[in-house]
Amino acid sequence: MLMPEVIDPNALTFFRFSGGMVLFWLASLFVKKERVALKDKGLLLLASVFALTLNQLPFFYGLSLTSPIDASIVVTMLPIATMILAAVFLKEPITQMKVIGVLVGASGALLIVFNSAQQSSGTGNMTGNLIVFLAVISFGLYLTLFKSLISRYHPVTVMKWMFLWATLTGLPFCYSSVAGVELSGLRAEVWLSIGFVVVFATFFGYLLLPVGQKVLRPTTLSMYNYMQPVVASIVAIAVGLDSFGYQQGLAGLLVFAGVYIVTQSKSRAQLEAEKQLKG
Numbered sequence: 291m292l293m294p295e296v297i298d299p300n301a302l303t304f305f306r307f308s309g310g311m312v313l314f315w316l317a318s319l320f321v322k323k324e325r326v327a328l329k330d331k332g333l334l335l336l337a338s339v340f341a342l343t344l345n346q347l348p349f350f351y352g353l354s355l356t357s358p359i360d361a362s363i364v365v366t367m368l369p370i371a372t373m374i375l376a377a378v379f380l381k382e383p384i385t386q387m388k389v390i391g392v393l394v395g396a397s398g399a400l401l402i403v404f405n406s407a408q409q410s411s412g413t414g415n416m417t418g419n420l421i422v423f424l425a426v427i428s429f430g431l432y433l434t435l436f437k438s439l440i441s442r443y444h445p446v447t448v449m450k451w452m453f454l455w456a457t458l459t460g461l462p463f464c465y466s467s468v469a470g471v472e473l474s475g476l477r478a479e480v481w482l483s484i485g486f487v488v489v490f491a492t493f494f495g496y497l498l499l500p501v502g503q504k505v506l507r508p509t510t511l512s513m514y515n516y517m518q519p520v521v522a523s524i525v526a527i528a529v530g531l532d533s534f535g536y537q538q539g540l541a542g543l544l545v546f547a548g549v550y551i552v553t554q555s556k557s558r559a560q561l562e563a564e565k566q567l568k569g
Contacts, residue, residue: 292483299350301471303466307457309343309488312494314450317497324447333439334451334458341432342456347463349420349425356418361517362403364422366396369552372430372512379434380508381558388509388555395516401517401541433508445500453496474497513552516545 293299300321324332351486353361369392376382401494525536 291485292480293350294354296450296476296480296483297471299354299468300347300464300467303346304457304460304468305484306346306488306492307460307464309449310492311453311457313493314453314497315444317446317493318450319354321444321446324443326443326447326451330439330442331451333436334448335455337432337436337439337448338452338455340428340435345425345432347429347460348421348428352418352421352423352425353487354418356415356422360415360419361422363400364409364419364427365426365515365518366399366403367423367511368426368430368515369395369512371427372433373456373509375427375430375434376508378436380561382507383556383558385555388552391548391551391553391555392509392513394551395513395545398541398544398546399519401544402523425479430508430512430541433511437503437508440503442499445497448500449496452470455569480510483537500567510552513549516548520545 292302297305310375320497349361372380373384373388373392502514519540523541527538
């Protein structure tokens with residue numbers, strides 16, 4: 291509804307960054323105050339670059355160069371990329387069950403993508419696909435590298451700093467787009483749509499993300515990325531933009547099955563514990 295006819299993608303992204311920053315700093319007034327070490331503030335700057343700046347801004351730019359269906363397919367690479375990154379940096383094993391779960395979930399997500407009439411238009415572009423892929427890798431690095439940092443602080447504390455840094459680092463890239471938006475000319479429904487994106491898709495979404503990071507392994511967490519096309523399909527059906535068919539039902543089952551299989555795969559700690567028992 292908003293992009294790109296009403297608002298430039300970079301402008302909406304900056305509204306997310308700055309709106310999220312304001313909401314998280316306001317929320318921090320109602321939770322126990324935590325002292326964040328200077329070193330950790332620097333690490334949160336890096337985390338915000340990987341999770342927000344280098345994820346959101348390149349993604350929308352890449353999407354403008356390629357087709358929605360190509361971008362949707364590239365995004366399904368997140369759990370695969372995260373699984374590989376976790377193996378490299380965290381020495382998490384790539385088990386047979388984990389691989390099967392990732393592929394089963396991916397097949398469900400791709401089934402929805404290929405059967406979506408709304409995502410069937412446009413021409414793919416290799417440069418655009420590569421930029422979207424780099425955005426996916428950036429978020430995968432965030433999930434993998436910053437788990438211990440995120441676990442040390444309250445989710446509100448983590449996100450108030452991350453969104454502050456994202457607002458500052460994103461401003462140079464978004465300033466011209468934001469300056470070009472005629473705020474006084476925006477209709478009420480546009481403001482409501484922006485509000486939904488900022489409050490629900492940004493504030494509540496990113497408030498819950500560090501909670502998941504504390505208790506889930508990176509690959510398991512990234513698997514829930516496959517829920518996005520499922521939810522989008524359900525909403526499209528609910529508002530009359532799509533009809534329910536066996537493809538949607540099968541895709542949903544595959545995604546849920548894939549997530550379940552990955553959650554049942556054994557972690558490095560579990561495998562090491564088994565070796566000690568056998569030894």
